[in-house]
Amino acid sequence: MSAPNLVVNSDRLWASIQETAAIGATPKGGICRLALSDEDRRVRDWFAEACRACGCSVSVDALGNMFARRPGRNPKLPPIAIGSHLDTQPTGGKYDGIIGVLAGLEIMRLLDEAGVETEAPIELINWTNEEGARFAPAMLASGTFAGVFTPDYAYAREDRGGVSFGSALDAIGYRGAEPIGHPLSAHFELHIEQGPILEAEGRTIGVVTGVQSIRWYEATMTGMDGHAGATPMHLRRDALLGVAEIVRAVHALAMRYAPGAVGTVGMIENRPNSRNVVPGEVFFTVDLRHADDAVVAEMDAAFRAEAAAIASRSGLTLSLEETWRSPAVHFDAGCVAAVTGAAERLGLSHRPLVSGAGHDSAYIARVAPTTMVFIPCKDGLSHNEAESATQADVAAGANVLLGAVLAFDRGLGE
Numbered sequence: 001m002s003a004p005n006l007v008v009n010s011d012r013l014w015a016s017i018q019e020t021a022a023i024g025a026t027p028k029g030g031i032c033r034l035a036l037s038d039e040d041r042r043v044r045d046w047f048a049e050a051c052r053a054c055g056c057s058v059s060v061d062a063l064g065n066m067f068a069r070r071p072g073r074n075p076k077l078p079p080i081a082i083g084s085h086l087d088t089q090p091t092g093g094k095y096d097g098i099i100g101v102l103a104g105l106e107i108m109r110l111l112d113e114a115g116v117e118t119e120a121p122i123e124l125i126n127w128t129n130e131e132g133a134r135f136a137p138a139m140l141a142s143g144t145f146a147g148v149f150t151p152d153y154a155y156a157r158e159d160r161g162g163v164s165f166g167s168a169l170d171a172i173g174y175r176g177a178e179p180i181g182h183p184l185s186a187h188f189e190l191h192i193e194q195g196p197i198l199e200a201e202g203r204t205i206g207v208v209t210g211v212q213s214i215r216w217y218e219a220t221m222t223g224m225d226g227h228a229g230a231t232p233m234h235l236r237r238d239a240l241l242g243v244a245e246i247v248r249a250v251h252a253l254a255m256r257y258a259p260g261a262v263g264t265v266g267m268i269e270n271r272p273n274s275r276n277v278v279p280g281e282v283f284f285t286v287d288l289r290h291a292d293d294a295v296v297a298e299m300d301a302a303f304r305a306e307a308a309a310i311a312s313r314s315g316l317t318l319s320l321e322e323t324w325r326s327p328a329v330h331f332d333a334g335c336v337a338a339v340t341g342a343a344e345r346l347g348l349s350h351r352p353l354v355s356g357a358g359h360d361s362a363y364i365a366r367v368a369p370t371t372m373v374f375i376p377c378k379d380g381l382s383h384n385e386a387e388s389a390t391q392a393d394v395a396a397g398a399n400v401l402l403g404a405v406l407a408f409d410r411g412l413g414e
Ligand code: HGY
Pocket: 130, 131, 132, 138, 139, 356, 357, 358, 359
């Protein structure tokens, strides 16, 4: 049966978002569901059961990526994928990644109820470790699926407690039997914008044309531990003072390339972190981004020079390593057109957007025609427990996702 004018069940989708938000809920109304944690295991178990309950077969690959597949008329066609992630930041919100997976679940439920037969199989994917909060880099499992990383590299990533990705995957029982990587006809992802543009312009849908360029660094600044009371100021080699200067330098660098550039020092581990010891060693991270790879390369060179100068004039030693580079991504014009057409058919206000945040789609775009659908989030806030979106916008995004997937599917059948 072809797809009549299907509309997602907004209340059911909203209820699933609120139900899963209880897994890893934080007192401030957010979620802490770090990749491969026990909370991640619990939401994965919930997800697998919900997918099976609406007629999907569920498989797991060797990196824990979960695939819920609904058969189509033509089994020779690779599945059209709807993907995103269920892992969160330590103080994450209820919508980042989650609405992409649960809107896909709602679409599976709807197609099952309506007895719709698509041309291609439809495959709903929960990508492991999108956030990179516990195991760097971000998008590690989708990147391995796309051939960017090797499985051994992924398994060897360690969290700050020295636990490896591979051992954490085994600990939650999600090292699946499926090989990593299989053909996809397309990949569509619904996500909150995580920025202020759609809300500021009063638009409901962002038609995502690409993802900006990202570079991550890990660094250690080394000085000398000293007594906070007995060490005169001119004799100190205060590693934290040096890092404080680097924090300001990263901010100033991004401001020089603003408004398109951003720069963040997100992690700082101060050692020995004792109130009466001059810090002798500080671990920290840097995240630089811009839509243009060439600008990020310029920022990289400037950052390295300024950080080295700060260390040298402060009598400190800096070790700096680039740990991740995700080049700017341009999404598939056919997929972008499918999203634009779906938004227009639904009479929803929309505009093209380049994503400031990284997403699994950025890597899957290397192996399948890919694009994303954005909806607004309140005040553009994300990676924050106060992250919020409206039920109406989530439903609108899910209906655009549905319309784009079905339009792409019809195209495969022609
Ligand atoms: O880092 C990012 O942009 C994404 O949230 N993982």
